[in-house]
Amino acid sequence: MDKALPAVQAAGIVKRFGPTVALDGVELTVQPGESHALVGRNGAGKSTLVSVLTGLHKADAGTVRFGGEAAPAFGDTMAWQSKVACVYQKSMVVPDLTVAENLFLNRFDEDARWISWGKLRKRAAQLLAEYGVQVDPDTRARDLAVEQRQFVEIARALSFGARLIILDEPTAQLDARGIGRLFGKLRELQSQGVAFLFISHHLQEVYELCTAVTVYRDARHVMTAPVEGIGKAELVAAMTGEQGAGASAWHAAGAERVRDESAAPVLRTEQLALEGQFEPLDLQVRPGEVLGLAGSAASGNTALGETLAGMRKASGGTISVHGRTVRPGSVPHALDAGIGYIPEDRHEQGLVLDRSVAENATLTVTDQLGPWGTVLPSRTRRFAQSMIASLDIKTQGPEQPVSGLSGGNQQKVVVARALARSPSALIAVRPTAGVDVKSKDSLLGVVRRVADEGNAAVIISDELDDLRVCDRVLALFHGRVVATFASGWTDGELVAAMEGVGERE
Known part of the structure; x- marks a missing residue:
C-alpha cells in the first residue's frame, strides 16, 4: 500500500x-x-x-x-x-478450537484432500512469529x-x-x-x-x-x-x-456528604477469604456509603465481588447484611438477604439477549409478579415500565428484545434487575464497562442514589471514573488491601497502589 x-x-x-x-x-x-x-x-x-x-x-x-x-x-x-x-x-x-485452527479456519489447505495438521501448526507458528505473537499454536482458544x-x-x-x-x-x-x-x-x-x-x-x-x-x-x-x-x-x-463536569465532579460531591460513622454497618465481612484469590478481609460499609474496591482483575477484587453476591463460596469468614449472616455460595440467599449484584460481563452474566427488556428486568422478582408462583404479563410490563422510567432506558417498550438496545441501555437493564428487589447492599463490578460517557455518568448516579437512600454500595473497578463516586476506596494488589483512600485521592497515588508500587494504609 x-x-x-x-x-x-x-x-x-x-x-x-x-x-x-x-x-x-x-x-x-x-x-x-x-x-x-x-x-x-x-x-x-x-x-x-x-x-x-x-x-x-x-x-x-x-x-x-x-x-x-x-x-x-x-x-x-x-x-x-x-x-x-x-x-x-x-x-x-472458536473456544474449543486451537490457535492454529482459528487462524486458518475455512482455509486449512485448499489444494489438499486431507488436512495436514503438522503443516497447519507450522504455518500458524510462522504467522504468529511474523507478528511477534507469543502463543502456542496448539493451545485451545478458551485457555x-x-x-x-x-x-x-x-x-x-x-x-x-x-x-x-x-x-x-x-x-x-x-x-x-x-x-x-x-x-x-x-x-x-x-x-x-x-x-x-x-x-x-x-x-x-x-x-x-x-x-x-x-x-x-x-x-x-x-x-x-x-x-x-x-x-x-x-x-x-x-x-x-x-x-x-461529568464524573470528575464526584470528588467534590463526596467531600460535601456527611455520614454517621457510628451507624451500624449495612454490609460487613469478617475474615472473609477465598483461597488463591484474596486474603482474610474485614469490611464495613455503612448507610449512605459507597465503598470502592480498586484493582485489576488479577488483584482479587472481582472474585471478592462474586463472593459477596453468592456466586463463589468463601474458603473462610462470614458476610452479613444488617447483622443477618448470608449463607456462603448461595445466590438466592444473598438476594433474600438484600444483596443486589451488577456483574462484570453483561453479555455472559447479566442478560438473556433473546428475551425482552421486561423479562430481563424482572428476573429477580418473578415471585412478585403473580399469585401462587404464576407470572402475569400485565404485572411484568407494569413493573418493567416503572424501571424503564426510573432509569431512563431508551427502548421501544418493555417487549423489545434486549439485544436491540445500545450498550449503555443494556447495562441499565442489568442495573434495573439488580435494583428490582430494593437491595440493602448493591455490589457493582465494573458497572460502566463499554458504555458511553453520558450513560457512564447516569449509571454511577444510580449507584450513588442507592447509597443516598440509606443503603450501602460497593463499586469494584480499575476504572478511575467509576471510583470517583466512592466515599472511600480500598486498593487491592495480589489479594490484599495495600492502601485506603478517602475522597480526594489523586489519579497517580491510586494507580500506583493498584499497580503495587505505592502502599498507604
Missing part, C-alpha cells in the same frame, strides 16, 4: 434504516501506521460506520476507499477481508488470556492482507496489565504500517494510544483533531454537545 495514501478514507457516508438516519454524511480518514480514535455516545453512529467499513452494510450514499482504491463490491467477503477486519469486544474466536485471543484475531486478519484493523472496545474485559500488553503490540504493528481505528469509551486510553481522534454525535461528524491538541473537557463536550 502506498504510504502517501490513507489506509481508509470514507466521505459523505449516509446510511438509513427505514426512517432512521444512522449516518448523515459522515467522514473518516485513517493514515497507515496510525491509531485513530473514533468516539461518541451510544447511538452516535460508530457501529453503523464499522458495518459500512467492513462491508456488512452498503452505504446509501458516499464513498469508501482503501489505499486509494475503491472499496470491494458489496457481498465480496474475501475481498473485504483483504482490506479490513474488526476485532470486537466479544471475542469471535488464552483475553488479550491473547485479540492478538490471534489480529494475526488472522493480517494474514488475509488487511492493513486496517478496527478495534471495538478492545479493553473492556482487560485489566491494566492486559491493556499494557495490548497497546505494546499495537504500537509494534503500527511501526510495520498497520493502521488501527480504535473505538473506546475510555477516553484516557485515547490519549495513551492514539494520535488523532474523530467525534461523531447524533449520526453526524463533529470534529477530527490531533489528540495532543484537544483537552478531555473539550472532547467530552464535543461528544455530548453540552458543557459539564
Whole structure:
C-alpha cells in the first residue's frame, strides 16, 4: 500500500434504516501506521460506520476507499477481508478450537484432500512469529488470556492482507496489565504500517494510544483533531454537545456528604477469604456509603465481588447484611438477604439477549409478579415500565428484545434487575464497562442514589471514573488491601497502589 495514501478514507457516508438516519454524511480518514480514535455516545453512529467499513452494510450514499482504491463490491467477503477486519469486544474466536485452527479456519489447505495438521501448526507458528505473537499454536482458544485471543484475531486478519484493523472496545474485559500488553503490540504493528481505528469509551486510553481522534454525535461528524491538541473537557463536550463536569465532579460531591460513622454497618465481612484469590478481609460499609474496591482483575477484587453476591463460596469468614449472616455460595440467599449484584460481563452474566427488556428486568422478582408462583404479563410490563422510567432506558417498550438496545441501555437493564428487589447492599463490578460517557455518568448516579437512600454500595473497578463516586476506596494488589483512600485521592497515588508500587494504609 502506498504510504502517501490513507489506509481508509470514507466521505459523505449516509446510511438509513427505514426512517432512521444512522449516518448523515459522515467522514473518516485513517493514515497507515496510525491509531485513530473514533468516539461518541451510544447511538452516535460508530457501529453503523464499522458495518459500512467492513462491508456488512452498503452505504446509501458516499464513498469508501482503501489505499486509494475503491472499496470491494458489496457481498465480496474475501475481498473485504483483504482490506479490513474488526476485532470486537466479544471475542469471535472458536473456544474449543486451537490457535492454529482459528487462524486458518475455512482455509486449512485448499489444494489438499486431507488436512495436514503438522503443516497447519507450522504455518500458524510462522504467522504468529511474523507478528511477534507469543502463543502456542496448539493451545485451545478458551485457555488464552483475553488479550491473547485479540492478538490471534489480529494475526488472522493480517494474514488475509488487511492493513486496517478496527478495534471495538478492545479493553473492556482487560485489566491494566492486559491493556499494557495490548497497546505494546499495537504500537509494534503500527511501526510495520498497520493502521488501527480504535473505538473506546475510555477516553484516557485515547490519549495513551492514539494520535488523532474523530467525534461523531447524533449520526453526524463533529470534529477530527490531533489528540495532543484537544483537552478531555473539550472532547467530552464535543461528544455530548453540552458543557459539564461529568464524573470528575464526584470528588467534590463526596467531600460535601456527611455520614454517621457510628451507624451500624449495612454490609460487613469478617475474615472473609477465598483461597488463591484474596486474603482474610474485614469490611464495613455503612448507610449512605459507597465503598470502592480498586484493582485489576488479577488483584482479587472481582472474585471478592462474586463472593459477596453468592456466586463463589468463601474458603473462610462470614458476610452479613444488617447483622443477618448470608449463607456462603448461595445466590438466592444473598438476594433474600438484600444483596443486589451488577456483574462484570453483561453479555455472559447479566442478560438473556433473546428475551425482552421486561423479562430481563424482572428476573429477580418473578415471585412478585403473580399469585401462587404464576407470572402475569400485565404485572411484568407494569413493573418493567416503572424501571424503564426510573432509569431512563431508551427502548421501544418493555417487549423489545434486549439485544436491540445500545450498550449503555443494556447495562441499565442489568442495573434495573439488580435494583428490582430494593437491595440493602448493591455490589457493582465494573458497572460502566463499554458504555458511553453520558450513560457512564447516569449509571454511577444510580449507584450513588442507592447509597443516598440509606443503603450501602460497593463499586469494584480499575476504572478511575467509576471510583470517583466512592466515599472511600480500598486498593487491592495480589489479594490484599495495600492502601485506603478517602475522597480526594489523586489519579497517580491510586494507580500506583493498584499497580503495587505505592502502599498507604
